[in-house]
Amino acid sequence: MAMELSNAEKDGKYTIAVKGEIDLYSSPDLRSAITKAIPSASAALHIDLSGVEYMDSSGVATLVEGLRASMEKSVAFVLLAPAPPVLKVLQLSRLDTVFTIKDRA
Amino acid sequence: MPEENGPIIEVKDLVVKYGDRTVLDNINFHVNRGETFVILGGSGCGKSTLLKNLVGLMRPHSGHILINGQDITEMTDVERVEVRKKLGMCFQASALFNSMSIGDNVALPLREHTKLEESTIDIMTKIKLELVGLGGFENYLPAELSGGMKKRAGLARAMAMDPEVIFYDEPSAGLDPIVAAGLDALIRKMQSTFNLTSIVVTHEMASVKLIADRVLMLLAGKVVGYGKLEEIEGSEHPFVKQFFDRRPDDESDNRDDYIKSLTGQDDD
Amino acid sequence: MSALTYMFGYTGRVTLNSLYAVARVCVLVQDTAYWAVVQPLRGKGLRLRSAVEHFVEFGFNSLPIVGLICFLIGGIMSMQAVYLLKAFGATQYVANLVGVIAVRELAPLMTAILLTGRSGSAIAAEIGTMKVSEEIDALEVMGLNPTKHLVVPKFIAMVTAIPCLTILGALIMIFGGFAVTVWVVGVEPNVYINNTINAIKIRDFATGFSKSVFFGIVICLVGVYRGFQVEGGAEGVGKMTTSSVVTSIFLIIFVDLIFTYIFFF
Numbered sequence: 345m346a347m348e349l350s351n352a353e354k355d356g357k358y359t360i361a362v363k364g365e366i367d368l369y370s371s372p373d374l375r376s377a378i379t380k381a382i383p384s385a386s387a388a389l390h391i392d393l394s395g396v397e398y399m400d401s402s403g404v405a406t407l408v409e410g411l412r413a414s415m416e417k418s419v420a421f422v423l424l425a426p427a428p429p430v431l432k433v434l435q436l437s438r439l440d441t442v443f444t445i446k447d448r449a
Numbered sequence: 450m451p452e453e454n455g456p457i458i459e460v461k462d463l464v465v466k467y468g469d470r471t472v473l474d475n476i477n478f479h480v481n482r483g484e485t486f487v488i489l490g491g492s493g494c495g496k497s498t499l500l501k502n503l504v505g506l507m508r509p510h511s512g513h514i515l516i517n518g519q520d521i522t523e524m525t526d527v528e529r530v531e532v533r534k535k536l537g538m539c540f541q542a543s544a545l546f547n548s549m550s551i552g553d554n555v556a557l558p559l560r561e562h563t564k565l566e567e568s569t570i571d572i573m574t575k576i577k578l579e580l581v582g583l584g585g586f587e588n589y590l591p592a593e594l595s596g597g598m599k600k601r602a603g604l605a606r607a608m609a610m611d612p613e614v615i616f617y618d619e620p621s622a623g624l625d626p627i628v629a630a631g632l633d634a635l636i637r638k639m640q641s642t643f644n645l646t647s648i649v650v651t652h653e654m655a656s657v658k659l660i661a662d663r664v665l666m667l668l669a670g671k672v673v674g675y676g677k678l679e680e681i682e683g684s685e686h687p688f689v690k691q692f693f694d695r696r697p698d699d700e701s702d703n704r705d706d707y708i709k710s711l712t713g714q715d716d717d
Numbered sequence: 718m719s720a721l722t723y724m725f726g727y728t729g730r731v732t733l734n735s736l737y738a739v740a741r742v743c744v745l746v747q748d749t750a751y752w753a754v755v756q757p758l759r760g761k762g763l764r765l766r767s768a769v770e771h772f773v774e775f776g777f778n779s780l781p782i783v784g785l786i787c788f789l790i791g792g793i794m795s796m797q798a799v800y801l802l803k804a805f806g807a808t809q810y811v812a813n814l815v816g817v818i819a820v821r822e823l824a825p826l827m828t829a830i831l832l833t834g835r836s837g838s839a840i841a842a843e844i845g846t847m848k849v850s851e852e853i854d855a856l857e858v859m860g861l862n863p864t865k866h867l868v869v870p871k872f873i874a875m876v877t878a879i880p881c882l883t884i885l886g887a888l889i890m891i892f893g894g895f896a897v898t899v900w901v902v903g904v905e906p907n908v909y910i911n912n913t914i915n916a917i918k919i920r921d922f923a924t925g926f927s928k929s930v931f932f933g934i935v936i937c938l939v940g941v942y943r944g945f946q947v948e949g950g951a952e953g954v955g956k957m958t959t960s961s962v963v964t965s966i967f968l969i970i971f972v973d974l975i976f977t978y979i980f981f982f
Contacts, residue, residue: 372566375566375569401576402611404573436580
């Protein structure tokens with residue numbers, strides 16, 4: 345089961361919706377999507393994680409990278425409605441407090 | 450990872466021979482997803498050989514080993530590489546690559562098997578090391594760490610690819626009780642938090658009682674006990690009882706042979 | 718009867734063991750060629766960084782000792798030659814003798830023997846230690862091929878380093894001869910240089926060079942083979958390291974014999 349990405353932009357708010365599995369092999373795609381989106385997101389970059397069925401540590405690392413890159417460009421980096429598997433992995437790596445997590449925009 | 454049903458590892462009629470000597474004789478068992486399975490036995494009972502067969506370092510004489518339903522005994526070496534990416538192994542002496550820093554040790558499989566960016570791998574390495582309690586040690590060389598820390602680093606490396614199964618070869622061997630207990634707790638933590646399947650080869654009764662869900666007990670290459678920890682503890686098999694009670698072998702009947710070997714005569 | 722049985726049994730065992738060893742070496746050679754040539758051509762990476770590190774270790778770091786030994790041997794050779802040729806008043810021909818022997822024979826051989834002691838043994842010890850400490854198993858469990866990761870970088874480094882060292886060694890050996898003949902015996906420097914240039918042909922360089930490549934292959938593969946043979950603990954490592962040096966020096970001289978036979982006989 346692969347990962348699907350879809351993008352949407354609305355009033356400077358850029359949203360990447362992720363569906364499926366974020367693993368060692370799909371994380372590079374997510375990373376390039378985030379890197380490309382940061383310049384076009386003038387105010388905020390939202391990553392919709394509600395459709396994620398599985399995320400491993402490469403996913404966490406990718407999100408941390410996204411957060412870092414967004415902070416440099418002063419873009420707000422928000423995780424939108426992370427599915428339970430995502431939340432669990434974030435908690436395990438003790439990074440759930442680092443991210444801004446919102447239920448629904 | 451999609452949750453598949455059925456046992457994660459199945460071993461059927463496994464026979465392993467070194468030359469003419471049968472080391473493992475007709476072994477059958479399975480390991481359930483997410484449990485801690487302990488392979489227990491005395492020195493030389495074939496438990497390390499069994500482990501080597503499970504991770505595909507050796508090929509058995511006959512029988513089948515199924516990992517996620519795929520028979521690894523019938524695979525080519527190339528196909529095995531794919532299966533091994535889902536397996537992690539902690540070696541007895543940690544087997545860290547001495548010429549590389551701890552961080553590079555953990556990052557190695559990621560660098561070789563994935564197309565992840567170096568910066569992503571760097572973060573992942575830090576996360577794994579933090580997980581085993583070695584945060585901030587990524588630039589140390591293996592020689593600069595203590596035995597317990599090396600084992601933790603070995604665990605971090607085994608965890609690098611987010612495996613489904615982790616094999617531990619004698620995790621508490623050569624460690625003092627406090628460090629060994631710390632490692633037991635770590636094994637338990639990995640199992641409970643990541644729902645990892647753990648397969649532990651050991652002869653340390655203290656840690657078996659702490660970590661085991663189910664136990665396979667070997668004696669001279671044969672299964673003498675297999676089941677839940679409580680069932681094995683209540684077993685009537687003389688060897689199993691002796692092992693759990695920590696009683697030595699009876700040595701008195703060697704006396705005649707001993708005297709004969711010294712004097713060349715029977716002791717009458 | 719029993720002596721006869723023993724003899725046949727012994728011969729049979731030795732033959733079988735040797736054949737087995739030959740088979741193992743063939744597998745190693747095939748494996749190395751596969752990971753050093755075929756896979757890189759298919760676009761699967763070579764571990765070049767590691768190869769460069771080994772090149773520095775085998776080649777650059779061996780330079781002082783190779784240079785020193787070659788210089789001394791050049792000097793010794795010319796002293797021996799002067800002693801012989803003085804009777805004929807032909808001391809200026811020392812240059813021809815030293816030049817040809819250095820380029821064709823002694824520089825490749827001395828370099829190979831020094832590298833066997835210095836690097837061949839190190840290869841055997843490193844791989845042996847990794848085997849004992851289960852690092853080889855660890856590589857395999859991670860799905861990483863030991864040949865690709867351990868053998869090929871060393872192989873590439875050795876096969877490229879040894880010809881370079883050999884050429885430098887030959888030049889230094891000639892310089893050693895020059896030093897003795899010119900500064901001690903008193904032959905005109907330009908006569909020595911001219912004689913050297915006239916004596917050495919491209920063919921001499923070509924044979925010395927190609928020979929050294931084969932010596933490199935021998936040193937590396939023997940080291941690797943003995944390393945993988947290590948069983949048991951530290952004792953096994955020591956045993957196989959020694960064995961690698963003995964085997965490799967023997968094979969180098971044997972290869973040299975075959976080469977000399979093919980090219981000059």
